[in-house]
Each structure stands twice: as structure tokens, then as C-alpha cells.
Amino acid sequence: MRADLDIAVLGGGLAGNLLARQLRRRLPGLRVALFERSPTRSYKVGESTVEIASHYLVRRQGLSRYLYEQHLPKNGIRYFFDSPGRDLPLEEMSELGTINFPFHPTFQIDRARMEGDLLEMNGRDGVDVRVGVEVESVDIGEGGAPHVLALAGGERVTARWLVDALREAGQDASVVTGRVA
Numbered sequence: 001m002r003a004d005l006d007i008a009v010l011g012g013g014l015a016g017n018l019l020a021r022q023l024r025r026r027l028p029g030l031r032v033a034l035f036e037r038s039p040t041r042s043y044k045v046g047e048s049t050v051e052i053a054s055h056y057l058v059r060r061q062g063l064s065r066y067l068y069e070q071h072l073p074k075n076g077i078r079y080f081f082d083s084p085g086r087d088l089p090l091e092e093m094s095e096l097g098t099i100n101f102p103f104h105p106t107f108q109i110d111r112a113r114m115e116g117d118l119l120e121m122n123g124r125d126g127v128d129v130r131v132g133v134e135v136e137s138v139d140i141g142e143g144g145a146p147h148v149l150a151l152a153g154g155e156r157v158t159a160r161w162l163v164d165a166l167r168e169a170g171q172d173a174s175v176v177t178g179r180v181a
Helices: 014-026 051-060 064-070 111-124
Strands: 005-010 032-036 072-074 078-081 094-097 106-108 128-131 135-139 147-151 156-164
Touching: 005 014, 005 147, 014 032, 014 051, 014 111, 032 111, 051 064, 051 106, 064 111, 111 128
Parallel strands: 005 032, 005 156, 032 128
Antiparallel strands: 072 106, 078 094, 135 147, 147 156
């Protein structure tokens, strides 16, 4: 039996989105679907990349222009030292930090925006993006049989490979046992 999909990605957060994008960029003929239950993206506080993450986003994911246009580049770590009374304006504080741009860029990202933008990019790049769709159960195929996803509304989808990218605060996916919470 041939599966409907090569890969089903459960979860449309950053991890699921980036994996779907990387797979389509690397192997454009793959039939990839991404399933995300929530129709909205949620704000996350303090999202910032380090050099290795930025390298991955820029080189492997091809997101350089997007990151520079839609998010804030960080130009290295800078320390500002105030007076003991903590009353100096920023331009009068002592400052410690590099005077050159860092070799590897880093970014302060708006993760909700990035996740939403990645969903759109993935859809344009041929990923079957299904937002607002709940996967009610997953039956793990054995002996080379495809995995079967039961979606809310009665639709069934089969996939050769299954990726659990659901791990978020408050979510618990247990694909190993064959059921998605």
C-alpha cells in the first residue's frame, strides 16, 4: 500500500515548520504535510538566536533576507554601565562591546510572526499545510506499513514517516504508543 504522504509533521511551531521547510528544500519531490491544531500563533517572550542557530537559519534554511527584513539583527553583545544612582542617559553610560559587526549574525526574533510566516512559506513551497486541523489519533504502522492519522471530521491520512513536533508547554504527544493527546 502506497502512503498518501512521504512525511507527516505533527505540530506547526518552529521545529515542525523548519523541518518541513528543510525537507522540501533538500528533497523537493517529497510529499510533506504539516498538521497544526491552533489557527493562531502565540507570542513568546525573549526569543533570540545564537550564532549556530543563525547559521542554520541563514545557510540551511535560506532565510537571510527574511530575517534581516522582518526581525531585528543583533550586533554583538554590548554592556552599558550606569552611574551608582542609575540616572545616566544611555549616551552618557560607559560601554563595553565590539566596534565591528560580528562574523556570524544573530537575531532577535518575533517567534509568533516567524511561525506564521513559515507556515505561509511552506504552503507556497509545496508543503500541504493544514492549520486548524486536529489529529485525533495515530496508528503506528508496523512491518513497513504506513502510519495512519485520524483527523477530526473523519478524514484519514497515511504517511510513510511520522514526525512528532508537538512538544510545547501544555501539550503532550505520545506518538510512540500510537496515540496523540
